[in-house]
Amino acid sequence: MRSQALTLHDFALLDDDDCEARIIAAKQQLGRRCIILGHHYQRDEVFRHADVTGDSLKLSREAARSEAEYIVFCGVHFMAEVADILSRPEQTVILPDLAAGCSMADMATLVNVERCWRELSEVMDTDLQVTPVTYINSAADLKAFCGRHNGIVCTSSNAGTILEWSFARREKVLFFPDQHLGRNTGYRMGIPLDEMVVWDFDKPLGGLSEEEIRRAKIILWKGFCSVHQMFRPQQIDDFLARYPETRVIAHPEAPFEVCEKADYVGSTETILKTVREAEPNTRWLVATELNLVNRLREECKSQGKNVHFMSPTVCMCSTMFRTDPQHVAWILENLVENKVVNRIMVPEDEAGFARLALNNMLNV
Numbered sequence: 590m591r592s593q594a595l596t597l598h599d600f601a602l603l604d605d606d607d608c609e610a611r612i613i614a615a616k617q618q619l620g621r622r623c624i625i626l627g628h629h630y631q632r633d634e635v636f637r638h639a640d641v642t643g644d645s646l647k648l649s650r651e652a653a654r655s656e657a658e659y660i661v662f663c664g665v666h667f668m669a670e671v672a673d674i675l676s677r678p679e680q681t682v683i684l685p686d687l688a689a690g691c692s693m694a695d696m697a698t699l700v701n702v703e704r705c706w707r708e709l710s711e712v713m714d715t716d717l718q719v720t721p722v723t724y725i726n727s728a729a730d731l732k733a734f735c736g737r738h739n740g741i742v743c744t745s746s747n748a749g750t751i752l753e754w755s756f757a758r759r760e761k762v763l764f765f766p767d768q769h770l771g772r773n774t775g776y777r778m779g780i781p782l783d784e785m786v787v788w789d790f791d792k793p794l795g796g797l798s799e800e801e802i803r804r805a806k807i808i809l810w811k812g813f814c815s816v817h818q819m820f821r822p823q824q825i826d827d828f829l830a831r832y833p834e835t836r837v838i839a840h841p842e843a844p845f846e847v848c849e850k851a852d853y854v855g856s857t858e859t860i861l862k863t864v865r866e867a868e869p870n871t872r873w874l875v876a877t878e879l880n881l882v883n884r885l886r887e888e889c890k891s892q893g894k895n896v897h898f899m900s901p902t903v904c905m906c907s908t909m910f911r912t913d914p915q916h917v918a919w920i921l922e923n924l925v926e927n928k929v930v931n932r933i934m935v936p937e938d939e940a941g942f943a944r945l946a947l948n949n950m951l952n953v
């Protein structure tokens with residue numbers, strides 16, 4: 590095959606149509622040996638090649654049950670790590686662009702979380718009183734931290750159930766890295782805002798007093814998603830003033846004031862399902878990433894549904910966007926040649942504890 594000699598740099602010079610044809614041809618050759626998992630925020634040119642699409646929970650379940658030899662994850666780094674942790678040893682997980690990270694996941698590091706745990710231990714008995722809960726948008730070493738401390742992982746679609754699981758075991762939760770998912774979920778469970786405090790990892794004792802920590806039910810890490818923090822309650826008010834019949838739906842990574850004004854709050858998969866199953870001729874204002882909203886708008890047009898993006902400015906996930914047809918064609922053609930590039934491998938000492946925390950979630 591002529592492509593054998595092509596480097597990533599050569600692929601970068603190819604246009605999208607060329608890559609499209611190469612991806613289709615390589616997929617045909619690989620057949621069932623390879624599965625492509627695609628997150629809903631992937632751009633169209635990549636998304637259309639996914640064998641399975643979904644939110645983080647659905648894709649992690651898919652990775653755990655897949656029979657394929659190669660799992661190509663069109664998503665971001667933490668998702669590929671989860672796939673590697675949950676897959677069998679003989680399977681190989683590939684991330685087409687290794688620079689596809691998640692800025693929110695980067696806001697919590699093991700060093701900072703361990704320091705937080707040590708400082709909390711000076712105020713209370715953390716092992717008896719606190720369950721560490723990490724959002725799946727976090728590095729594998731943080732999932733391992735949760736595994737070591739009898740904690741658990743959650744996603745945007747099961748955060749409520751996971752918090753219930755946690756409170757059934759211990760009275761407090763340390764929730765990282767996304768403060769918004771933690772706050773939005775806790776509040777919907779009936780926890781008052783003043784019993785959820787924010788831990789500022791740049792300050793001693795998180796910038797909190799011992800009394801504030803003792804009173805708190807949930808200690809929220811000071812992390813956020815740079816895409817979802819762009820949505821504002823004023824954008825909802827302005828839109829409703831023009832189209833009062835609109836239904837508002839938001840991802841729980843959006844700020845509290847936005848989720849409070851929304852009619853529905855849910856994961857990417859829930860957003861798609863809710864709008865798809867709504868009656869025809871309805872109008873929707875959606876607070877999540879632009880690629881998903883644009884696809885949903887096109888899909889729903891034929892049912893007379895109007896789907897609008899909440900923010901007046903473009904907010905795409907720039908790291909999801911890094912996975913382009915050029916990278917996908919490059920990794921697939923290498924697989925056809927039995928060459929694995931951009932493999933994601935979590936070291937087994939870390940993976941073991943991370944698997945504990947992930948399985949706690951999957952078993953709930």
Ligand code: 13P
Pocket residue numbers: 629643644645646726744745746814842855856857858
């Ligand atoms: P979902 O699990 O809802 O797809 O969310 C993943 C994510 O990264 C949202 O920003």
Ligand code: SF4
Pocket residue numbers: 665690691692693694726814815816817842878906907908909
């Ligand atoms: Fe991370 Fe936000 Fe991108 Fe999701 S949308 S992958 S949370 S940066």
